[in-house]
Amino acid sequence: MRTIELKIPSETGYEKLAMTLAEQCARIMGFSDSRVEDVKTAVSEACINAVEHGNASDVTTKVFVTMTMDDDRLAIDVADEGRSGPPPTEVRTPDLEAQFAGFETPGGMGLFVIKALVDEADFVEPELGFGSQFRMVIHLEPKETPA
Protein backbone atom coordinates (compact mmCIF):
# COMPACT_ATOMS: atom_id res chain seq x y z
CA MET A 1 0.00 0.00 0.00
CA ARG A 2 1.31 3.43 -0.95
CA THR A 3 -0.16 6.70 0.28
CA ILE A 4 0.21 10.16 -1.25
CA GLU A 5 -1.10 13.29 0.45
CA LEU A 6 -1.87 16.68 -1.04
CA LYS A 7 -3.10 19.85 0.67
CA ILE A 8 -4.63 22.46 -1.61
CA PRO A 9 -6.04 25.95 -1.05
CA SER A 10 -9.81 26.33 -0.88
CA GLU A 11 -10.03 28.02 -4.25
CA THR A 12 -11.56 26.56 -7.35
CA GLY A 13 -8.92 25.78 -9.93
CA TYR A 14 -6.60 24.00 -7.49
CA GLU A 15 -8.68 20.84 -7.93
CA LYS A 16 -6.66 20.39 -11.11
CA LEU A 17 -3.59 19.59 -8.98
CA ALA A 18 -5.54 16.75 -7.38
CA MET A 19 -6.67 15.62 -10.83
CA THR A 20 -3.08 15.49 -12.05
CA LEU A 21 -1.98 13.49 -9.04
CA ALA A 22 -4.93 11.12 -9.31
CA GLU A 23 -4.20 10.62 -13.00
CA GLN A 24 -0.60 9.67 -12.27
CA CYS A 25 -1.62 7.26 -9.49
CA ALA A 26 -4.23 5.64 -11.72
CA ARG A 27 -1.76 5.28 -14.60
CA ILE A 28 0.91 3.77 -12.34
CA MET A 29 -1.68 1.22 -11.20
CA GLY A 30 -2.58 0.34 -14.78
CA PHE A 31 -6.08 1.77 -15.07
CA SER A 32 -7.45 2.08 -18.60
CA ASP A 33 -7.59 5.52 -20.23
CA SER A 34 -11.35 5.57 -19.78
CA ARG A 35 -11.12 4.81 -16.05
CA VAL A 36 -8.39 7.42 -15.63
CA GLU A 37 -10.79 10.02 -17.03
CA ASP A 38 -13.49 8.82 -14.60
CA VAL A 39 -11.07 9.16 -11.68
CA LYS A 40 -9.99 12.66 -12.75
CA THR A 41 -13.56 13.92 -13.00
CA ALA A 42 -14.58 12.31 -9.69
CA VAL A 43 -11.62 13.86 -7.85
CA SER A 44 -12.26 17.24 -9.43
CA GLU A 45 -15.90 17.25 -8.38
CA ALA A 46 -15.10 16.05 -4.84
CA CYS A 47 -12.51 18.82 -4.41
CA ILE A 48 -14.89 21.47 -5.74
CA ASN A 49 -17.57 20.25 -3.32
CA ALA A 50 -15.05 20.46 -0.47
CA VAL A 51 -14.09 24.01 -1.46
CA GLU A 52 -17.54 25.39 -2.18
CA HIS A 53 -19.70 23.46 0.28
CA GLY A 54 -17.48 21.91 2.96
CA ASN A 55 -15.25 24.95 3.37
CA ALA A 56 -17.85 27.46 2.18
CA SER A 57 -15.17 29.01 -0.11
CA ASP A 58 -13.32 30.28 2.96
CA VAL A 59 -9.84 30.95 1.54
CA THR A 60 -8.25 30.51 4.98
CA THR A 61 -9.14 26.80 4.89
CA LYS A 62 -7.56 23.87 3.06
CA VAL A 63 -8.72 20.73 1.30
CA PHE A 64 -6.84 17.55 2.16
CA VAL A 65 -6.56 14.87 -0.53
CA THR A 66 -5.17 11.43 0.25
CA MET A 67 -4.64 8.77 -2.39
CA THR A 68 -4.10 5.21 -1.22
CA MET A 69 -2.84 2.79 -3.83
CA ASP A 70 -3.46 -0.88 -3.13
CA ASP A 71 -2.81 -3.77 -5.50
CA ASP A 72 -6.35 -3.85 -6.79
CA ARG A 73 -7.93 -0.54 -5.84
CA LEU A 74 -7.31 3.17 -5.57
CA ALA A 75 -8.94 4.97 -2.62
CA ILE A 76 -9.14 8.75 -2.67
CA ASP A 77 -10.18 10.70 0.40
CA VAL A 78 -11.10 14.38 0.15
CA ALA A 79 -11.48 16.16 3.48
CA ASP A 80 -12.57 19.69 4.31
CA GLU A 81 -12.63 21.79 7.45
CA GLY A 82 -16.40 21.84 7.80
CA ARG A 83 -17.36 25.48 7.50
CA SER A 84 -20.92 24.77 6.43
CA GLY A 85 -22.32 22.02 8.59
CA PRO A 86 -22.73 18.31 7.99
CA PRO A 87 -22.53 16.80 4.49
CA PRO A 88 -25.67 15.80 2.58
CA THR A 89 -27.21 12.50 3.58
CA GLU A 90 -28.66 11.71 0.18
CA VAL A 91 -27.67 12.23 -3.42
CA ARG A 92 -30.25 13.90 -5.58
CA THR A 93 -30.67 12.99 -9.22
CA PRO A 94 -30.42 16.23 -11.20
CA ASP A 95 -33.78 17.19 -12.65
CA LEU A 96 -32.93 18.78 -15.97
CA GLU A 97 -36.60 19.03 -16.94
CA ALA A 98 -37.11 21.33 -13.95
CA GLN A 99 -33.92 23.21 -14.74
CA PHE A 100 -34.89 23.68 -18.38
CA ALA A 101 -38.37 24.75 -17.33
CA GLY A 102 -36.81 27.36 -15.04
CA PHE A 103 -38.12 25.79 -11.84
CA GLU A 104 -34.62 24.99 -10.59
CA THR A 105 -31.28 26.71 -10.90
CA PRO A 106 -28.89 24.60 -12.99
CA GLY A 107 -26.41 22.79 -10.75
CA GLY A 108 -26.24 20.18 -8.02
CA MET A 109 -24.75 17.49 -10.23
CA GLY A 110 -21.36 16.87 -8.60
CA LEU A 111 -22.17 14.09 -6.14
CA PHE A 112 -24.46 12.40 -8.63
CA VAL A 113 -21.71 12.30 -11.24
CA ILE A 114 -19.11 11.04 -8.77
CA LYS A 115 -21.36 8.19 -7.63
CA ALA A 116 -21.90 7.18 -11.24
CA LEU A 117 -18.21 7.20 -12.15
CA VAL A 118 -16.56 5.37 -9.25
CA ASP A 119 -17.20 2.00 -7.59
CA GLU A 120 -17.74 3.30 -4.07
CA ALA A 121 -18.33 6.84 -2.83
CA ASP A 122 -19.56 8.07 0.51
CA PHE A 123 -18.87 10.34 3.43
CA VAL A 124 -16.91 8.63 6.19
CA GLU A 125 -15.96 9.55 9.74
CA PRO A 126 -13.44 12.41 9.35
CA GLU A 127 -9.93 11.38 10.38
CA LEU A 128 -9.17 15.04 11.13
CA GLY A 129 -11.77 14.88 13.90
CA PHE A 130 -13.74 17.71 12.31
CA GLY A 131 -15.15 18.69 8.95
CA SER A 132 -16.25 16.18 6.34
CA GLN A 133 -14.36 13.40 4.62
CA PHE A 134 -15.52 11.93 1.34
CA ARG A 135 -14.05 8.61 0.24
CA MET A 136 -14.03 7.27 -3.31
CA VAL A 137 -12.81 3.82 -4.26
CA ILE A 138 -12.04 2.69 -7.77
CA HIS A 139 -11.27 -0.96 -8.39
CA LEU A 140 -8.67 -1.99 -10.89
CA GLU A 141 -10.30 -3.98 -13.64
CA PRO A 142 -9.12 -7.57 -13.87
CA LYS A 143 -6.33 -7.70 -16.40
CA GLU A 144 -6.88 -9.87 -19.44
CA THR A 145 -4.58 -12.84 -19.35
CA PRO A 146 -3.06 -14.07 -22.59
CA ALA A 147 -4.62 -17.25 -23.96
Added chain:
Amino acid sequence: MSSAIHVQIRREPAAAVIELHGDVNSDGEAAVKGAYEQVTADGASTVLLDLSHTQYINTSGISVLITVAMTAKKAGNVILVAGASPHYKKVFDLVRFSSFVTMFDTEAEALASLG
Protein backbone atom coordinates in the same frame (compact mmCIF):
# COMPACT_ATOMS: atom_id res chain seq x y z
CA MET B 1 -4.73 27.55 -11.46
CA SER B 2 -7.60 27.59 -13.93
CA SER B 3 -6.90 27.92 -17.60
CA ALA B 4 -9.29 30.81 -18.12
CA ILE B 5 -11.85 30.25 -20.82
CA HIS B 6 -11.81 32.33 -23.92
CA VAL B 7 -14.22 32.16 -26.80
CA GLN B 8 -13.79 32.56 -30.52
CA ILE B 9 -16.80 33.34 -32.63
CA ARG B 10 -17.19 32.46 -36.30
CA ARG B 11 -20.12 32.80 -38.62
CA GLU B 12 -20.73 29.82 -40.87
CA PRO B 13 -23.59 29.87 -43.41
CA ALA B 14 -25.73 27.49 -41.33
CA ALA B 15 -24.85 28.57 -37.81
CA ALA B 16 -22.82 30.80 -35.59
CA VAL B 17 -19.95 28.81 -34.08
CA ILE B 18 -18.70 29.54 -30.58
CA GLU B 19 -15.39 27.80 -29.92
CA LEU B 20 -14.66 27.35 -26.22
CA HIS B 21 -10.96 27.30 -25.36
CA GLY B 22 -9.58 26.63 -21.86
CA ASP B 23 -11.51 25.35 -18.86
CA VAL B 24 -15.31 25.18 -18.95
CA ASN B 25 -16.25 25.95 -15.36
CA SER B 26 -18.24 28.52 -13.42
CA ASP B 27 -15.62 31.20 -14.12
CA GLY B 28 -16.53 31.03 -17.79
CA GLU B 29 -20.21 31.86 -17.35
CA ALA B 30 -19.98 35.51 -18.43
CA ALA B 31 -17.82 34.69 -21.45
CA VAL B 32 -20.08 31.91 -22.74
CA LYS B 33 -23.32 33.80 -22.11
CA GLY B 34 -21.81 36.93 -23.62
CA ALA B 35 -20.79 35.07 -26.76
CA TYR B 36 -24.27 33.60 -27.13
CA GLU B 37 -25.86 37.04 -26.68
CA GLN B 38 -23.48 38.53 -29.22
CA VAL B 39 -24.16 36.00 -31.97
CA THR B 40 -27.93 36.05 -31.46
CA ALA B 41 -27.91 39.86 -31.42
CA ASP B 42 -26.14 39.62 -34.78
CA GLY B 43 -29.02 37.54 -36.10
CA ALA B 44 -28.00 33.93 -35.54
CA SER B 45 -30.82 31.57 -34.59
CA THR B 46 -28.69 28.41 -34.68
CA VAL B 47 -25.64 28.33 -32.46
CA LEU B 48 -23.00 25.61 -32.35
CA LEU B 49 -20.93 25.27 -29.20
CA ASP B 50 -17.61 23.70 -30.19
CA LEU B 51 -15.97 21.94 -27.23
CA SER B 52 -13.12 20.34 -29.18
CA HIS B 53 -10.60 22.88 -27.87
CA THR B 54 -11.26 22.33 -24.18
CA GLN B 55 -9.64 19.68 -22.00
CA TYR B 56 -11.57 20.27 -18.78
CA ILE B 57 -15.30 20.57 -18.13
CA ASN B 58 -16.72 20.31 -14.63
CA THR B 59 -20.35 20.17 -13.53
CA SER B 60 -20.36 23.92 -12.86
CA GLY B 61 -19.34 24.33 -16.48
CA ILE B 62 -22.11 21.97 -17.57
CA SER B 63 -24.52 24.20 -15.63
CA VAL B 64 -23.27 27.15 -17.69
CA LEU B 65 -23.95 25.19 -20.90
CA ILE B 66 -27.41 24.25 -19.60
CA THR B 67 -28.16 27.90 -18.82
CA VAL B 68 -27.23 28.93 -22.36
CA ALA B 69 -29.31 26.08 -23.81
CA MET B 70 -32.28 27.15 -21.64
CA THR B 71 -31.93 30.74 -22.81
CA ALA B 72 -31.83 29.58 -26.43
CA LYS B 73 -34.86 27.36 -26.01
CA LYS B 74 -36.91 30.19 -24.51
CA ALA B 75 -35.95 32.43 -27.42
CA GLY B 76 -36.82 29.75 -29.97
CA ASN B 77 -33.20 29.36 -31.01
CA VAL B 78 -31.32 26.11 -31.61
CA ILE B 79 -28.17 25.03 -29.74
CA LEU B 80 -25.95 22.26 -31.08
CA VAL B 81 -22.93 20.88 -29.24
CA ALA B 82 -19.92 19.34 -30.96
CA GLY B 83 -16.45 18.13 -30.16
CA ALA B 84 -16.92 16.73 -26.65
CA SER B 85 -14.51 13.92 -25.84
CA PRO B 86 -15.96 10.43 -25.30
CA HIS B 87 -15.54 10.93 -21.54
CA TYR B 88 -17.44 14.21 -21.44
CA LYS B 89 -20.11 12.76 -23.74
CA LYS B 90 -20.54 10.05 -21.11
CA VAL B 91 -20.87 12.70 -18.37
CA PHE B 92 -23.38 14.65 -20.50
CA ASP B 93 -25.36 11.42 -20.85
CA LEU B 94 -25.20 10.80 -17.09
CA VAL B 95 -26.74 14.17 -16.24
CA ARG B 96 -28.99 13.92 -19.32
CA PHE B 97 -27.75 17.15 -20.84
CA SER B 98 -27.50 15.24 -24.11
CA SER B 99 -31.27 14.70 -23.99
CA PHE B 100 -31.85 18.43 -24.27
CA VAL B 101 -29.37 19.44 -26.95
CA THR B 102 -28.21 17.66 -30.09
CA MET B 103 -24.65 16.38 -29.83
CA PHE B 104 -22.21 15.74 -32.67
CA ASP B 105 -18.72 14.31 -32.68
CA THR B 106 -17.34 17.12 -34.81
CA GLU B 107 -18.22 20.62 -35.91
CA ALA B 108 -18.28 19.43 -39.53
CA GLU B 109 -20.91 16.79 -38.73
CA ALA B 110 -23.00 19.33 -36.87
CA LEU B 111 -22.89 21.84 -39.73
CA ALA B 112 -23.60 19.11 -42.29
CA SER B 113 -26.72 18.13 -40.34
CA LEU B 114 -28.10 21.62 -40.93
CA GLY B 115 -28.06 21.08 -44.67
